[in-house]
Amino acid sequence: KNPTVAIVGATGAVGVEFAGCMERRNFPVGKLVPLASARSVGKTMKFRGADIPIQELTEKSFEGVDIAMFSAGATISRKFAPVAVKAGAVVVDNSSAFRMDIDVPLVIPEINANRIKDHKGIIANPNCATIMALVPLWPIHKVNRIKRVIISTYQAASGAGAAAMAELVEATKAYLEGKPFQQKVMPHPYAFNLFSHNAAMDLETGYNGEESKVIAETKKIFEDPEIAVGVTCVRVPVLRAHTEAITIECYEPITEADVRKMLSVAPGVKIVDDRVKNYFPMPIDASEQDDVLVGRIRPDTSDPSGHSVALLVVGDQLLKGAALNAIQIAELL
Numbered sequence: 001k002n003p004t005v006a007i008v009g010a011t012g013a014v015g016v017e018f019a020g021c022m023e024r025r026n027f028p029v030g031k032l033v034p035l036a037s038a039r040s041v042g043k044t045m046k047f048r049g050a051d052i053p054i055q056e057l058t059e060k061s062f063e064g065v066d067i068a069m070f071s072a073g074a075t076i077s078r079k080f081a082p083v084a085v086k087a088g089a090v091v092v093d094n095s096s097a098f099r100m101d102i103d104v105p106l107v108i109p110e111i112n113a114n115r116i117k118d119h120k121g122i123i124a125n126p127n128c129a130t131i132m133a134l135v136p137l138w139p140i141h142k143v144n145r146i147k148r149v150i151i152s153t154y155q156a157a158s159g160a161g162a163a164a165m166a167e168l169v170e171a172t173k174a175y176l177e178g179k180p181f182q183q184k185v186m187p188h189p190y191a192f193n194l195f196s197h198n199a200a201m202d203l204e205t206g207y208n209g210e211e212s213k214v215i216a217e218t219k220k221i222f223e224d225p226e227i228a229v230g231v232t233c234v235r236v237p238v239l240r241a242h243t244e245a246i247t248i249e250c251y252e253p254i255t256e257a258d259v260r261k262m263l264s265v266a267p268g269v270k271i272v273d274d275r276v277k278n279y280f281p282m283p284i285d286a287s288e289q290d291d292v293l294v295g296r297i298r299p300d301t302s303d304p305s306g307h308s309v310a311l312l313v314v315g316d317q318l319l320k321g322a323a324l325n326a327i328q329i330a331e332l333l
């Protein structure tokens with residue numbers, strides 16, 4: 001019998017894409033159970049031509065559920081993922097709640113699908129900025145171990161949810177109409193502006209929560225506690241695809257040609273690197289695409305020893321950065 005699949009956060013930016021990915025990839029869903037807050041009762045979720053009523057998430061929501069896809073924030077996951085597991089479901093959780101737990105596999109299928117089988121009820125989906133960076137870095141790391149990586153992100157609104165995407169559109173409209181606009185979701189004006197990532201800042205270290213996630217998750221997913229990660233996360237006024245400028249230093253010498261060769265056959269990666277046309281990965285091209293786009297492949301001139309290369313990476317935050325990666329995990333389950 002095909003599994004009963006619950007979506008927790010069915011009205012959210014990622015929740016909608018869970019259903020979209022399952023539909024598009026012919027995921028064998030027996031029954032779909034869309035769940036959200038009491039505010040959403042009366043709304044429906046579109047799935048395979050049907051409008052399925054959204055139910056309020058409660059302790060009883062998981063009876064008969066085989067797979068529960070969570071994307072309603074870490075607080076909801078902490079409270080309800082154990083409830084779902086107790087009811088017999090396997091949880092794929094898109095929040096940060098369990099990612100660093102020793103018993104919870106943190107999975108990017110192109111990298112460590114083999115870890116899925118170790119789960120004790122919960123499998124965590126990594127942070128979106130982590131996924132985008134690691135999909136193209138893994139094929140390199142496997143062959144020529146990465147000693148140090150420096151990542152600068154240009155992150156889209158979607159990572160902060162549907163309300164943040166709407167705020168970017170509204171703020172831009174107001175700006176163009178010369179009207180005042182008071183932001184409610186983001187901490188700073190978003191139209192024609194950018195700002196340091198809105199995750200909580202650690203006053204001691206000077207790193208925000210998004211940056212700490214990228215550092216810790218990279219070490220866990222690569223199973224390499226020694227990899228040195230430097231990262232700066234920034235929000236840019238783009239709707240749904242993250243861009244990352246990445247520089248890596250490897251233990252062995254590495255050339256641009258080596259990287260091109262490794263990435264040309266890497267699963268989930270598409271090279272977009274046309275110097276003649278000055279055409280490189282862009283959010284507008286990566287949006288609604290499954291692949292992570294990689295370009296600007298070149299030696300890092302700051303390392304004359306020939307151990308370093310630089311890349312520009314762009315991926316759809318809602319798909320590979322969130323829903324698609326999670327559905328790929330569910331498919332392997």
Ligand code: A2P
Pocket residue numbers: 008009010011012013014015035036037038039040057071072073076160161162163
């Ligand atoms: P709702 O629309 O009913 O508030 P996003 O990541 O786009 O911000 O979406 C967050 C998702 O999490 C939404 O589907 C939202 O549902 C859901 N959510 C937020 N708070 C709760 C809650 N207390 N119980 C269940 N779902 C919640």
